[in-house]
Amino acid sequence: MFVCFRRIRKCQLRQLIMMCFLLSVIKVYWESLDNNVTSHVKSYSFRLLNSLDFISANLTISQEEARKFSNHRYLINHEQKCVEEDVLLLLLVKSSPENFERRHAIRSTWGNEVYIKKNLGVTVRVLFALGVHPQPTARKRLQQKLLQEDEIYQDLIQQDFLDTFHNLTIKLLLQLGWKNAYCKHARFLMSADDDIFVHLPNLIRYLQEVDHSGVKDFWIGKVHRGAPPIRKKDSKYYVSHEMYPWSLYPDYTPGAGYVISRDVASRTYQASLTLNASIYIDDVFMGICANVIGVSPQEHVFFSGEDRAPNHICIYNQMMTSHGHVKDFHELWKLATDPAVQQVSSGLFGKLYCTIAKIRLLCLLHPVKTYPCKAAFL
Incomplete structure (x- = not known):
């Protein structure tokens, strides 16, 4: 009887320890979840009740100061890529210098300009936007390979800035500036990462329908509305209060892939020449520029979110x-x-x-x- 009692006591102790452990885990998880939900609710509520013009007003700087963010010299450029062409879509793919295989795969699949022209009957120009490799030892070797790659394919545009996550906004400025300078007449601009798949046939058919309606103020993608800045320092997307003191971002589309019309591209570029581009999350900066010109993104349910589409x-x-x-x-x-x-x-x-x-x-x-x-x- 005594032995049985001791076994019961040990069993109860194990259950108590396990229960305390589970409650601790739930508490930590719930606090994290609760903070996340609370910040989203607060920011979204604020977004519904207030204009966000104060954000752009506080980020406005002189054009001379703003040009410092985009005044990088071209190392590789193709000024004639869009000349004398009726371009429906300019597709600028953000890539890194070392991603040779990704660029090659895109050229032979969804970014194949010849296939698009032959099978869809429209002109699409595909270019890869790059900076320079951040490691000096690898930079010279990779740069030589990039020059050889571009000699073959003639589809790289590269400026002299470090190609890092914290310079993604600089890469956005490269895209907007190149469109404005060399392909202003292209009716749509798409910005895309080099790890997304774009179903060009579906997208082209959709854009042709939109184009026939004479659309303006057009910006589609997966939309984040009322999103708050991430303040956790261990997050890749951490933004300090010093960099961005406000509790929410303007509506924006993730930088993985979105499309804007010609007029929005032009006006967004002009807005970027008046704003402090030190915030390094490029899709958020795009949202700030669009807020200046009074354009809001529109949700398209078949633009991907954070993961790949189901295989069906x-x-x-x-x-x-x-x-x-x-x-x-x-x-x-x-x-x-x-x-x-x-x-x-x-x-x-x-x-x-x-x-x-x-x-x-x-x-x-x-x-x-x-x-x-x-x-x-x-």
């Missing part, structure tokens, strides 16, 4: 972008351009099948943050 034929049929791709560009391009993809969702039964499939992928099984549930019903 009914998704490819409407996909615009999918994030987080490096090794599977060729496989995805083959599936996306297969004529059978378009046929799957045709007809009453095809549409019903794809709706059910998308509900399962986007609503019921939703482990990734790509397309919202409402995309299943489109």
